[in-house]
Amino acid sequence: MQIRPILATLRKHRIPAILIVLEIALACAVLCNAVFMISRRVASISLPNAIDEKELISVSMHGADPTRAAADIPRNLAALQGIAGVQAAGVISSLPLSTDNWGWSFGTQPDSVLEDRSSDQNTNVSLYMMAQGTERVLGLRLRQGRFFNADEYPGSLIGSGALPSTHVTVITESLAKKLWPGQSPLGKTIYSKPAYFTVVGVVADVLRPRLFGSDGLRSYHSSFFPMGPDQALANYVLRCPPAERERILREAVQKMQALNPSAVINGNTYEAIRNRYFADTSSMAWMLVLVCAVMLAVTAVGIVGLSSFWVTQRRAQIGIRRALGATRGDILRYFQLENFLLVGIGILLGMLLAYGINLFLMAHYELPRLPMLYLPAGALALWLIGQGAVLGPAQRAAAVPPVVATRAA
Amino acid sequence: MFGYYLDLALRSLKRHRALTALMVLAIAVGIGASMTMLTVMHILSGDPVPTRSSTLFFPQVNPSPAPGERHAPFDMMDYRSATELWSAHRADRQALIASAALKLNAPGVNLPPLMAQTLSTTADFFPMFDVPFRYGDAWTAQDDAQRARVVVISDDLNNKLFGGADSVGRTLRLKGADVRIVGVLAPWRPSPLFYDVAGGRYAEGQTASFYSKPEDVFMPFNSGQDIVGHDYNVFTCWSTAQGSDLRTGPCVWVMLWVQLDSVAKVGAYRDFIAAYAQQQKALGRFVHADDTRMMSLLQWLDFNRAIPGDVRLQTWLAFAFLLICLFNTVGLLLAKFLRRSGEIGVRRALGASRGTVFAQCLVEAGVIGLLGGIGGWLLAMLGLWLVRRQPVEYADLVHLDVPMFLATFGLAIAASLLAGMLPALRASRITPALQLKTL
Structure with missing residues (x-):
């Protein structure tokens, strides 16, 4: 398959070609940076923490009389230790x-x-x-x-x-x-x-x-x-089997409230504390995923739209090529290669743009440098989407019968 | 003429339903995403006291006695500096502020005790910040001086404890002290909670907490000293002073807000705090006498980068997204207009000028923009609903107001006209002869 004729055709259809390239470039730049942001959020959500998170529950006590701490703390600890299933109890600030x-x-x-x-x-x-x-x-x-x-x-x-x-x-x-x-x-x-x-x-x-x-x-x-x-x-911590966490938490809160009727008692499993801390980080990550998905869908729709327009415009040309002996495969591959080239140029521009956006974000949002790995990954994703989007219009082009050549023009 | 173009546009749009739907969808998605984020930005960057934010100022001094290289005052003040500046009464109005979480229960109300956010402040706070009352009224300057055990509570707390009834005159127990309710606020939700904003430059963009709800209990500053004691939220300390009284300790935890009604008064107050700092240096209490600063309310919010980093990032993202959708629309409109080359050729041959064809194409683009605007409005409502479900402090603030509703359609039509410009220009350049030959 020769590239020269494709380039010659693209020169004739400069505006649609430039539009596709720009759209791909922008999508590539945004995609790389968005995926990078998602990965950083996922990394922070999954930061390791060297305590036994799954086995811990916490009961906090606020507003108790500070002068009674010496008497209250040992009593509270003893009471919590007495709950069936509690392996150990402690208290931390x-x-x-x-x-x-x-x-x-x-x-x-x-x-x-x-x-x-x-x-x-x-x-x-x-x-x-x-x-x-x-x-x-x-x-x-x-x-x-x-x-x-x-x-x-x-x-x-x-x-x-x-x-x-x-x-x-x-x-x-x-x-x-x-x-x-x-x-x-x-x-x-x-x-x-x-x-x-x-x-x-x-x-x-x-x-x-x-x-x-x-x-x-x-x-x-x-x-x-x-x-x-x-x-x-103020934070009592209990160690217990993960399966019994909920029951023990309920009993511990009840017991603490009964022992300290004037204090404000709050109970949580440690997992709930961790999840609450990261709740908005994870919802932001999901939001970014949603934006990326819709953006790629819109890009794909744009490619489908422009390619089908192209195919319609070139029906006569395709007919002539078919009449001159080009196979259906030739036509199919022609459109696929054309798309590959356009997306390729878009990706090149997009990588430069992605890098530029990253520099801007580094300057304004204390973000680190975009790892190089994201660029080829983004390129691959866009190439796949481009090929997927052009397949339908290309197949329609391949289905143009040679007889079209004899009808018009 | 416009009516005729409109008719033509609708006919043409109906003819290629799939293509029309694609274009409307592209605009709708782009507008929906960008308007969602623009609305969040609009709400978070609004003026929290629109009636008089330009007269509100935040004076700062640097009480640290360490001869280090500090180049900026702390975000809060120590007790002595704040109360001395306040007692001078050099501003039109002035309010001291210190916050604390305290145990609260209401005798006679069958609810377990709860930890309430409280604000110790002075009587000027309420008129100065335009705080609306539902029942009763604020305390007076006399109550401040006499350390009266009175409080004003929020609408939220009044609903929770008293079912929304007029609770003026009832008693609350705050960390063991009995206080009498003298006022209940009407719903009040400044965005951001400007008077509490501090430390934003250390927050690394995580400033959503600046948009939390106002405190539930407000009490006179001096009464607060008796009730709260050591439990005030401390911003930071410049040395370790074990067990000393917070009021004489090396910590900053009080903020002072002043209202200055004229430019001359602003200048005079700047001179006043500079003179105060010099005087304190002479007394040996301050080292950094030149470290005074007074920003206006809006400057202070900017300085603290009050808008969360996530929101600003999402707004950029949304606009990049809109741009992608626009490129898309340009491409699709181009496809649509050029496909009708034959028809346009006939119109040109029958005497339509280039300008007419151009206008006609733009009307068609505008109609698509309007339809896209309707879709974008629906998607923005969906987007804002999603934002409201997020676990962030500002979630309950987010809604589409009238200016933003109009902006949605304005942006949609502007965007589609912009996108239609190039394709319309190309369509108007179609040479009639060439097209007629192929018919």
């Missing part, structure tokens, strides 16, 4: 992805003071404060060092201050890597004058209560602190 974030900035030098967030020397970290045994309830995975000793809990309180009054902490692997790249974090200290905390252990990456950027890395800057009976411990 906040949970990953609960949006209830207590963040603080720390430096690695003894004279580090709290400064603006934009400061390079300090790292913003989320704080989780927890009662003894809660690390087992959550299923934190210890990578180095140790968890807190029993004597490190009782004296550590936060009250209305900003930081707990302990001097030990357990941090995540990502945070350790960020603070002391290539060194062992054990025994090192983080500072925020006058407070300081020595790292005694490192755990696998746990997400923060609120994600920072969708790049994932900063979202794992979490730290854990031991805490005695303090009103900051």
